[in-house]
Amino acid sequence: MRLLPFTALLVILAPAAMPQDQGQAQPPPAQSSSIVDTKHNLSVSGPGPFKASTESQICIFCHAPHRARSTAPLWNREDSRQTYLTYTSSTFGGTMTQPSGGSKLCLSCHDGSIALGAVVSLSADIEMQSGFTMLDTGPGFLGSNLMDDHPISFDYSDSKGGMGLDYLPESAITPPVHVDSAGMVQCTSCHDAHSNLHGQFLITSNSHSALCLSCHSPTDWMSSSHSLSQAGWDGTLPDPWPNSDFDTVAENACGNCHKPHGAAKPERLLLDAADEDTCLACHQGTVASSNIGQDLYKAYTHSPFATLSTHDPAEDPLSMPRHAECQDCHDPHAVRSGSVPAPLVPGPLTNISGINGSGQPIDAISFGYELCYKCHSDNNAGNPLLPRQILQTNVRLEFDVSNPSFHPIEGPGANPDVPSLLQGWTEASVISCIDCHASDNSPTFGGNGSEGPHGSIYQPLLGANYDTTDGTPESSFAYALCYKCHSRSSILGDDSFKEHSMHIEDEDVACSACHDPHGVSSSQGNSINNTHLINFDLSVVQPSDGLGIIEFVDEGYQRGNCTLKCHGEDHDQEDY
Secondary structure (H helix, E strand, O other), X not given: OOOOOOOOOOOOOOOOOOOHHHOOOOOOOOOOOOHHHOXXXXXXXXXXXXOEOOOOOOHHHOEOOOOOOOOOOOEOOOOOOOOOEOOOOOOOOOXXXXXXXXXXXXXXXXXXXXXXXXXXXXXXXXXXXXXXXXXXXXXXXXXXXXXOOOOOOEXXXXXXXXXXXXXXXXXXXXXXXXXXXXXXXXXXXOEOOOOOOOOOOEOOOOHHHOOHHHOEOXXXXXXOHHHHOOXXXXXXXXXXXXXXXXXXXXXXXXXXXXXXXXXXXXXXXXXXXXXXXXHHOOOEOOOOOOEHHHHOOOOEEOOHHHOOOOOOOOOOOOOOOOOOOHHHHOOOOOOOOOOOOOOEOOHHHOOOOEEOOOOOEEOOOOEOHHHHHHHHOOOOOOOOOOOEOOOOOOHHHHOOOOOOEEOOOOOOOOOOOOOOEOOOOOOOOOOOHHHOOOOOOOHHHOOOOOOOOOEEOEOOOEOOOOOOOOOOOOOOOOOOOHHHOEOHHHHHOOOOOOOHHHHHHHOXXXXXXXXXXXXXXXXOOOOOOOHHHEOOEOXXXXXXXXXXXXXXXXXXXXXXXXXXXXXXXXXXXXXX
């Protein structure tokens, strides 16, 4: 029989589970450009698991030259009467409808509601082998729930495809991917039911996600690590790419994270129901060079396990609930390796949203600290580590360069004379949040683990120890975080304050008893009482017996006086 020249129809027939009475499943047929050699050949000669008992005609399962329906192209099946659950997502910009056009034809087999042998041109159904007549099981079965499948039957030009930043306009869609005559995305946009040359009946190869990128154009994708990385799986289970024939991150591309049919997390078609599991499939050291997964189980973490897929790209950072999903800090379409001088944006934080120094949401940060402000500033629900004289949990206010004192996150510090700085640091230096808050085995702190604040053994997610307990004997370990930038010998030599040694060595007073490492907001402190990060820890410092106050007064270059009570000793305007 001569095959009908129809190439627009899709029937997505993936390998299906075999009925128990059908014996061993046959090996998958080789990829072929002819329907004769594919699973869509349902005749008795077909190579797939679903085949007729005696019927030798191949095209009759979809088409008939006579007594077919009026539906093009000579369609030989009834439409399914199912009502479908369709794809939904906060980032989908189109209007979803019930399946139509070529997609409706495909679903006459793939929703499992109509027998494979039920054709219009014959008075009786074509008998299938072993009585396995319905496609109602296995990967090829879509059912009526299409929420976990790539959206179909929507007008591309009215969706983000017509106006979205990360999508090509309809006129720029790369052939052979196409919309139908009505401008709708259908199953046939990506699949050709008559050819399995590229596997999964794809209309073109999806190596390096060429098929996906025919419509999708994520910002910064082409220069991202997920687009370029030649890293492969080291063989340690589980396999990050169980359904892929590709061997590297770059070849899998979109497939590293997304699954167009049967996605475990329907919204945005992610491979795993928990967002972090999608990321950790590669980022536990089996594909990516560093093991981020091990950091997430440490005592102090930005733990994605604390919430279940709470992140939403459309969320408002000024009102969103607190959470730390991977996507809160990383745009997987844009991430790349590479460090830059603070406060610029390092590669892993490319194209991520944040809050700027004025407290306004921004779509893509320009400075690294703007990412941290997304969760640690105006929408802060955190608890202070210590009971400070001036209490402030909004770090955006603490780092403002108009403050009387601050660590130099947004710009150089207010103090023009800091003799304790180690070589490489000056009063004009600017630091990043991860110079203090980082994994304890990160390269910043001399390790070979992942960079950034994923998890640490030191509270509160610090890269090195910082003891805040009163009575702690001074040592290089007790204040290792401080000594990363400040010379221990200079501090103990009293180069910047003539009684540093007496306080921290002789009296065992922690650095944190006097200094607040973030800074003191100008809305609460002033340049007389709160220079040099002075903001007393009230668990150590009490009001003086004489004047009944806690006060530091800056009297100029390396001069000042304190009125307070500490370790039982009164200081009444005691000069230093």
